[in-house]
Amino acid sequence: MGQAVLKLTDVAFQWHGRTRFGLSVPDFSVGSGETVLLLGESGSGKSTLLSLICGTVLPMSGHVQIAGTDIVTLSGGQRDKFRAEQIGVIFQQFNLLPFGTVADNILLPLRFAPARRKRVGDARAVATELCSALGLPDGVLNEKATSLSVGQQQRVAVARALIGQPPLIVADEPTSALDANSQASFLDLLFTQASEHGTSLVMVSHDPRLGDRFDRVVRLEDIAKMERSAA
Numbered sequence: 001m002g003q004a005v006l007k008l009t010d011v012a013f014q015w016h017g018r019t020r021f022g023l024s025v026p027d028f029s030v031g032s033g034e035t036v037l038l039l040g041e042s043g044s045g046k047s048t049l050l051s052l053i054c055g056t057v058l059p060m061s062g063h064v065q066i067a068g069t070d071i072v073t074l075s076g077g078q079r080d081k082f083r084a085e086q087i088g089v090i091f092q093q094f095n096l097l098p099f100g101t102v103a104d105n106i107l108l109p110l111r112f113a114p115a116r117r118k119r120v121g122d123a124r125a126v127a128t129e130l131c132s133a134l135g136l137p138d139g140v141l142n143e144k145a146t147s148l149s150v151g152q153q154q155r156v157a158v159a160r161a162l163i164g165q166p167p168l169i170v171a172d173e174p175t176s177a178l179d180a181n182s183q184a185s186f187l188d189l190l191f192t193q194a195s196e197h198g199t200s201l202v203m204v205s206h207d208p209r210l211g212d213r214f215d216r217v218v219r220l221e222d223i224a225k226m227e228r229s230a231a
């Protein structure tokens, strides 16, 4: 494993909903360029862990280091900017801007991330290259994102995560809406792009069959302790 891009140390978090759910992670690291598949049952806390990694929720204690910075020490605004600079995120539902074009969607993270934008140079040209590498049709940048097929929208979400080469990509069940063939070609594209740019990848899934493609397969219960109780 190269130098850690992601390192969680002594992290403890709790949701206070109708039932209380606690997640603690003593020690979990992902190296530079490493690809990790995170498996776990439904409701086991996989998305919660990704939210902690992205800094959209904060632990009650512990440290979440990304590229050497402990995001727990940052203010809310600093954390939003840091996330835009350092992490490409692919959600289960892709979360594309419904009224935006494909270009608006792909270029979105650069708006909040000056260093990432600078790395890109000619952003529109890079977005065009990414679309072509991801098998999207010519001229797609001007299409409305929601006019595309589900598989195409998924590729737009990947282009948005990859643009400007963030050191870490976090993906929450990105293939759940695809059939087996589309799933395989989607993962081929994601892996080719990530490895070309030395990007680390943490992907959550229910499906252990995807494991062969990854450097490491981690079961959530092997790195975390979960507790559930009545509120």
Ligand SMILES: Nc1ncnc2c1ncn2[C@@H]1O[C@H](COP(=O)(O)OP(=O)(O)OP(=O)(O)O)[C@@H](O)[C@H]1O
Residues within 6 Å of the ligand: 015, 016, 017, 018, 021, 040, 041, 042, 043, 044, 045, 046, 047, 048, 049
């Ligand atoms: N915003 C929230 N408020 C309160 N409780 C929450 C919240 N989000 C998740 N939880 C609780 O945290 C637990 C873990 O949920 P989480 O979504 O992290 O699991 P998961 O492994 O990603 O599940 P799935 O595979 O079904 O997406 C669940 O018991 C859930 O009810």
